[in-house]
Amino acid sequence: MKKFQKKNLSHSSKLWLTRQLNDPLVSEAKKLNYRSRAIFKLIEINEKHKFLKNNQNIIDLGAAPGSWSQYSSKINKDGYNIAMDLLKIDPIANCKIVTGDFTEDQVKEKLIKGTKGEKFDVVLSDIAENSTGNRSLDAMRSNAISLQVMIFALKYLKKNGSILIKTFSGTGNQEVVDFVKNNFTKHLFIKPNSSRKESKELYLYSVL
Numbered sequence: 001m002k003k004f005q006k007k008n009l010s011h012s013s014k015l016w017l018t019r020q021l022n023d024p025l026v027s028e029a030k031k032l033n034y035r036s037r038a039i040f041k042l043i044e045i046n047e048k049h050k051f052l053k054n055n056q057n058i059i060d061l062g063a064a065p066g067s068w069s070q071y072s073s074k075i076n077k078d079g080y081n082i083a084m085d086l087l088k089i090d091p092i093a094n095c096k097i098v099t100g101d102f103t104e105d106q107v108k109e110k111l112i113k114g115t116k117g118e119k120f121d122v123v124l125s126d127i128a129e130n131s132t133g134n135r136s137l138d139a140m141r142s143n144a145i146s147l148q149v150m151i152f153a154l155k156y157l158k159k160n161g162s163i164l165i166k167t168f169s170g171t172g173n174q175e176v177v178d179f180v181k182n183n184f185t186k187h188l189f190i191k192p193n194s195s196r197k198e199s200k201e202l203y204l205y206s207v208l
């Protein structure tokens with residue numbers, strides 16, 4: 001196997017690696033057997049709003065490497081859990097995995113098959129587009145996907161079902177705000193304590 005050498009990495013990859021190695025939440029997640037530090041955002045929001053329960057249909061979009069689904073599948077131990085991502089996700093107990101692009105219609109059809117005609121109780125989405133380096137463009141592209149997730153949720157979420165969706169402050173966020181106000185009963189934009197300060201991400205928690 002080729003030996004890993006930090007000097008062969010690009011400047012941004014070096015920065016990312018240094019930040020990962022020095023981040024206490026990365027090691028804390030590992031200790032707890034979660035695959036990503038992203039887990040602490042879901043735990044914080046769920047502990048406050050308690051929307052993940054047993055016997056639900058839960059879908060996790062943009063789920064790789066899988067910490068959110070590890071957590072929600074444990075809570076929803078007798079229900080149906082499905083996780084999807086562009087990237088391959090290693091198996092998770094009690095969770096169906098789908099690999100594909102959420103923006104494709106055939107992939108969306110695959111996602112709704114496993115519930116045997118029932119709708120979802122919870123739609124989670126931590127989908128983030130790869131950064132282009134242009135913050136305004138990144139926010140616009142990511143909010144465009146968040147809107148697609150909300151349109152999906154409007155169609156496939158049960159009445160009183162919950163969504164937790166990553167959005168970004170900046171370009172395109174107003175469309176997300178308008179959509180949620182017009183179609184959902186309540187909404188909160190949350191910046192979890194574990195979200196990096198420099199990140200523009202804001203989690204939208206809402207109920208249909």
Ligand SMILES: C[S@@+](CC[C@H](N)C(=O)[O-])C[C@H]1O[C@@H](n2cnc3c(N)ncnc32)[C@H](O)[C@@H]1O
Nearest residue numbers: 036038062064065066067068086102126127128
């Ligand atoms: C921040 S990570 C998710 C971390 C995850 N919540 C966890 O706990 O492990 C964002 C993910 O969104 C995925 N993603 C981006 N665009 C996507 C798309 N169009 N369809 C599916 N997944 C997508 C990326 O591949 C990436 O794995």
